[in-house]
Structure formats: C-alpha cells, structure tokens
Amino acid sequence: GEDVEQSLFLSVREGDSSVINCTYTDSSSTYLYWYKQEPGAGLQLLTYIFSNMDMKQDQRLTVLLNKKDKHLSLRIADTQTGDSAIYFCAEMNNNAGNMLTFGGGTRLMVKP
Amino acid sequence: DAGVIQSPRHEVTEMGQEVTLRCKPISGHNSLFWYRQTMMRGLELLIYFNNNVPIDDSGMPEDRFSAKMPNASFSTLKIQPSEPRDSAVYFCASTQSGQPFSGNTIYFGEGSWLTVV
Numbered sequence: 752g753e754d755v756e757q758s759l760f761l762s763v764r765e766g767d768s769s770v771i772n773c774t775y776t777d778s779s780s781t782y783l784y785w786y787k788q789e790p791g792a793g794l795q796l797l798t799y800i801f802s803n804m805d806m807k808q809d810q811r812l813t814v815l816l817n818k819k820d821k822h823l824s825l826r827i828a829d830t831q832t833g834d835s836a837i838y839f840c841a842e843m844n845n846n847a848g849n850m851l852t853f854g855g856g857t858r859l860m861v862k863p
Numbered sequence: 864d865a866g867v868i869q870s871p872r873h874e875v876t877e878m879g880q881e882v883t884l885r886c887k888p889i890s891g892h893n894s895l896f897w898y899r900q901t902m903m904r905g906l907e908l909l910i911y912f913n914n915n916v917p918i919d920d921s922g923m924p925e926d927r928f929s930a931k932m933p934n935a936s937f938s939t940l941k942i943q944p945s946e947p948r949d950s951a952v953y954f955c956a957s958t959q960s961g962q963p964f965s966g967n968t969i970y971f972g973e974g975s976w977l978t979v980v
Contacts, residue, residue, distance in 0.1 A: 851969055
C-alpha cells in the first residue's frame with residue numbers, strides 16, 4: 752500500500768527558516784497536503800498542492816514538490832515560536848477514493 | 864461555518880463499557896472519515912463514508928468497532944465493549960468529493976480524546 756515518511760523531529764531558532772521533508776511512494780497521488788497539529792488540538796489544514804504543480808507559495812509557507820523523486824517539502828520562513836507543533840504530510844489518490852494517507856508527523860520545536 | 868463538530872471532546876470510561884463518539888460534518892460535505900491517532904501507530908483511517916454509505920471499512924480494527932451515518936449531517940463511531948488499548952484520539956473529517964482542485968480539501972474536527980481504564 753501507500754507509504755508516507757517524515758523525519759520525527761526538527762529544531763530551529765526563532766527567525767530562521769524551517770524545512771520539513773516528506774517522501775511518499777504512491778506515484779498516482781493526486782493531491783498532497785500539509786496539516787499542523789498543536790498540542791491537544793485537531794489537525795489544521797495549512798496548505799496543499801496538486802500533483803501537476805512543483806511549487807506553491809502562501810505567505811510564509813512554500814511547498815515544493817519533486818514528483819520524480821516523490822519528495823514534498825514545507826518551508827516556513829521567519830519561523831516563530833507559535834509555529835511549534837507537529838506537521839503532517841498527507842497524500843490523496845483520487846482513484847482510490849478521497850482517503851488521505853498520513854506520514855508519522857514531524858515535531859517542530861522553535862527556540863527563542 | 865462551524866467546521867466539523869465532534870463530541871464528546873474528552874471521555875474517560877471503564878473497560879467493558881460502551882463508548883459512542885459523535886460527529887457532525889460540515890454542511891454540504893458528502894464524504895466523512897473516521898481516523899484514530901495513537902503515539903504508536905500515528906493517524907489511521909478507520910472508515911470512510913460517501914453519501915452516507917460506508918465505502919471502505921478495512922481500517923476498523925475489530926468487530927467491537929462499528930460506525931453509522933444515518934443521514935448527511937450525523938455519524939457515530941461506537942466501541943462495545945471498550946478496552947484500554949482503544950485509548951486514542953478519534954478524529955472525524957469531512958470533504959465535498961467530486962469537486963475540482965480547490966474543493967477536495969479534507970477538514971478535521973478537534974477530536975474526541977478517549978481514555979479507557
């Protein structure tokens with residue numbers, strides 16, 4: 752079945768850029784998503800990218816997609832302490848229903 | 864819009880008791896998902912409904928788990944009898960399937976935090 756992998760942990764200093772990486776195996780992925788989960792809260796959709804795009808920018812967030820390598824990244828510019836959370840990468844294959852397959856999440860810690 | 868609404872937000876119950884989790888999807892959404900989140904297994908899809916019909920329940924762990932969607936605005940996930948290993952956060956999510964690119968976004972509720980002792 753599909754597999755989505757992320758590194759477990761990332762630590763950055765406030766004001767630096769953060770880059771969270773994700774790899775996936777399903778070459779038929781239609782959409783790829785980034786969700787944010789703060790402690791004790793649900794999953795908040797941050798951004799998404801369609802598989803025929805290679806980049807999407809939304810304010811401080813930049814998503815890069817390398818479809819050949821099945822690699823997705825989320826760059827957060829000027830990282831703030833409020834960005835500390837777990838970030839989940841997810842992929843959807845429209846041909847398999849609208850189900851999301853999630854990575855294990857990357858815990859981002861932002862130090863002041 | 865109020866978003867996906869789940870209840871209860873927190874529940875502590877004794878082993879063997881029945882647990883019912885509830886979800887109200889976003890109005891107009893026709894697909895609903897139940898996910899479970901644990902430290903060990905991360906986010907797992909339990910079951911997926913489209914137009915109130917269960918499409919894929921292969922993620923439901925065992926017969927103690929059942930889910931229903933009697934109408935477009937309500938779904939339940941029931942565990943009977945509950946066991947300590949069912950302790951997890953259960954998320955409900957919804958989307959409007961069949962929409963073009965901008966509409967295929969899945970929105971999550973805040974989760975139901977279940978502890979079985």
